[in-house]
Amino acid sequence: MKEPVKLKDKDFVPFxxxxxNSSRAVVYYDKKSNEMGKRPSRKEKVRAEKLTFYxxxxxxxxxxxxxxxxxxxxxxxxxxxxxxxTFLRIINRMNxxxxxxxxxxxxxxxxxxxxxxxxxxxxxxxxxxxVFQQPNPFPKTIYENVAYGPRIxxxxxxxxLDEIVEESLKQAALWDEVKDRLKDSALSLSGGQQQRLxxxxxxxxxxxxxxxxxxxxxxxxxxxxxxxxxxxxxxxxYTIIIVTHNMQQAARISDTTAFFLLGxxxxxxxxxxxxxxxxxxxxxEYITGRFG
Amino acid sequence: MVNIKENSIKYIFxxxxxxxxxxxxxxxxxxxxxxxxxLRDVGIKAFFSRGYWxxxxxSVPQYSILNLIKGxxxxxxxxxxxxxxxxxACAAYLAEVAAPREREIFKPVIEILAGIPSVVLGxxxxxxxxxxxxxxxxxxxxxxxxxxxxxxxxxxxxxVISLAEDAISAVPQEYRHASxxxxxxxxxxxxxxxxxAALSGILAASLLGxxxxxxxxxxxxxxxxxxxxxxxxxxxxxxTLSANIAIEMGEVPRGSLHFHSLFVVGLVLFxxxxxxxxxxxxxxxxxxxxx
Ligand SMILES: Nc1ncnc2c1ncn2[C@@H]1O[C@H](COP(=O)(O)OP(=O)(O)O)[C@@H](O)[C@H]1O
Ligand SMILES: [Mg+2]
Numbered sequence: 001m002k003e004p005v006k007l008k009d010k011d012f013v014p015f016x017x018x019x020x021n022s023s024r025a026v027v028y029y030d031k032k033s034n035e036m037g038k039r040p041s042r043k044e045k046v047r048a049e050k051l052t053f054y055x056x057x058x059x060x061x062x063x064x065x066x067x068x069x070x071x072x073x074x075x076x077x078x079x080x081x082x083x084x085x086t087f088l089r090i091i092n093r094m095n096x097x098x099x100x101x102x103x104x105x106x107x108x109x110x111x112x113x114x115x116x117x118x119x120x121x122x123x124x125x126x127x128x129x130x131v132f133q134q135p136n137p138f139p140k141t142i143y144e145n146v147a148y149g150p151r152i153x154x155x156x157x158x159x160x161l162d163e164i165v166e167e168s169l170k171q172a173a174l175w176d177e178v179k180d181r182l183k184d185s186a187l188s189l190s191g192g193q194q195q196r197l198x199x200x201x202x203x204x205x206x207x208x209x210x211x212x213x214x215x216x217x218x219x220x221x222x223x224x225x226x227x228x229x230x231x232x233x234x235x236x237x238y239t240i241i242i243v244t245h246n247m248q249q250a251a252r253i254s255d256t257t258a259f260f261l262l263g264x265x266x267x268x269x270x271x272x273x274x275x276x277x278x279x280x281x282x283x284x285e286y287i288t289g290r291f292g
Numbered sequence: 293m294v295n296i297k298e299n300s301i302k303y304i305f306x307x308x309x310x311x312x313x314x315x316x317x318x319x320x321x322x323x324x325x326x327x328x329x330x331l332r333d334v335g336i337k338a339f340f341s342r343g344y345w346x347x348x349x350x351s352v353p354q355y356s357i358l359n360l361i362k363g364x365x366x367x368x369x370x371x372x373x374x375x376x377x378x379x380x381a382c383a384a385y386l387a388e389v390a391a392p393r394e395r396e397i398f399k400p401v402i403e404i405l406a407g408i409p410s411v412v413l414g415x416x417x418x419x420x421x422x423x424x425x426x427x428x429x430x431x432x433x434x435x436x437x438x439x440x441x442x443x444x445x446x447x448x449x450x451x452v453i454s455l456a457e458d459a460i461s462a463v464p465q466e467y468r469h470a471s472x473x474x475x476x477x478x479x480x481x482x483x484x485x486x487x488x489a490a491l492s493g494i495l496a497a498s499l500l501g502x503x504x505x506x507x508x509x510x511x512x513x514x515x516x517x518x519x520x521x522x523x524x525x526x527x528x529x530x531x532t533l534s535a536n537i538a539i540e541m542g543e544v545p546r547g548s549l550h551f552h553s554l555f556v557v558g559l560v561l562f563x564x565x566x567x568x569x570x571x572x573x574x575x576x577x578x579x580x581x582x583x
Contacts, residue, residue, distance in 0.1 A: 138467055
């Protein structure tokens with residue numbers, strides 16, 4: 001982050017090889033047991049420090065302190081309007097687009113302040129991918145949707161693009177369904193396929209952090225299941241932050257859960273702990289209220 | 293009670309729809325019935341074979357409208373050549389880049405441009421654009437197809453800008469956000485996502501602009517020199533279908549063969565504009581489905 005880097009063809013290393021100093025790589029531990037202890041080090045990837053956010057004069061986040069660990073799935077839960085989306089969009093600076101918005105405090109990725117004036121926002125957004133709540137593929141072909149990111153980051157060679165498109169679609173578990181119809185319109189896909197295409201489109205620029213804003217809220221149970229499975233496999237290579245309305249989903253797929261309420265982060269902990277022994281009364285009320 | 297109101301509103305819309313179809317057919321019938329004597333006596337072929345337009349010649353009158361069609365298309369296509377890039381650039385600027393304040397200034401200016409009487413534009417062509425062209429190209433005068441194209445372009449510009457702006461504004465915000473979130477700049481997003489997604493509307497806007505340009509009469513009449521010869525370049529004087537009708541209709545004896553053959557010219561003009569507009573419609577609907 002210290003010096004903005006322009007990407008060239010050579011910076012896009014095919015997935016098979018590993019980027020020299022990549023922080024993502026190995027699956028450290030058994031997901032089901034949630035045993036953090038087996039992990040050699042729990043390196044933090046994203047850190048929010050005393051983060052406060054305003055839409056004009058309206059305060060949406062208040063003094064958030066939150067650590068997000070590399071190669072984990074972190075779930076953000078909380079009632080509607082508590083600031084989950086706002087927090088997510090601060091991490092890749094999509095909130096810059098909203099005029100009159102203001103950030104106080106700090107957000108660090110790999111220890112670098114992402115709101116430092118020298119930061120190249122384009123490069124930041126490449127490193128921190130965002131999957132939206134509603135699937136939003138471009139009205140282009142399936143191939144062009146995935147190739148879009150690499151293209152704007154300067155990749156021109158057809159063979160290279162082909163490889164990136166195939167690898168990304170495979171990672172997003174969509175390749176087998178679309179490999180014979182890459183030239184078809186992305187809008188001809190089902191909702192669940194469109195969302196996986198959007199995930200592939202983000203993966204194609206080789207992000208390090210993957211932000212997902214209620215990615216299954218517009219999908220049916222079968223498509224939801226596929227995306228949840230996908231998130232499980234992606235965690236090996238990416239740091240994932242997922243906003244979800246659905247607490248069962250948070251419990252199923254995340255390692256860590258953070259509970260937001262009225263713009264504050266009430267409690268963060270291992271998912272198993274949050275859902276069985278919440279420390280804060282408000283967390284307990286929210287969880288039990290929902291589970292009935 | 294509500295039902296009666298709903299129904300009557302429905303019928304009013306239906307009626308006005310039917311009325312416009314009726315008027316369209318009526319105009320077509322008027323043109324065709326008045327063209328018929330000429331088509332019968334001169335023959336369709338005479339209008340479309342090589343030669344000149346000269347129905348009043350002493351020896352052998354000629355009825356070929358090929359040069360007129362060519363002149364019409366030169367002025368129309370020539371204007372598109374600079375209206376489309378300029379119009380789309382303006383529209384993209386207004387829709388995507390301009391601050392609300394700038395938009396408040398530009399939009400009325402463009403509307404005023406649309407409101408300039410065509411005669412006034414014709415004057416502008418005669419005293420400003422034509423001398424400029426004659427200087428640039430070293431011609432005795434600048435009264436030619438290029439001059440006509442420029443003026444008609446100025447006339448079509450507001451239509452193209454406002455329709456193209458509608459098309460660009462109608463592109464869902466989600467596409468822009470998806471692009472920006474991938475690390476695209478605003479410019480890359482505009483060029484690679486927004487404008488392509490609005491392409492159908494932009495093409496339709498351009499064709500409608502062209503439809504307007506083709507029928508435009510008085511400005512063209514003042515600006516192009518109205519020569520009947522076969523134009524070999526944009527620096528030649530041309531006469532368009534519409535200018536031809538306007539020039540001759542006032543002096544032609546009612547009911548003469550010449551009179552009726554002017555209706556044939558009108559009929560051809562009508563068909564050309566109709567086809568161009570139809571094309572605009574088809575493109576608009578085709579591309580709206582996506583990709
Ligand atoms: N663009 C905006 N302008 C003003 N207020 C906003 C905007 N987006 C969200 N908000 C407000 O900020 C608060 C947090 O919203 P959001 O982050 O979307 O919540 P969540 O995703 O948890 O439902 C809400 O009160 C919402 O109304
Ligand atoms: Mg939200």
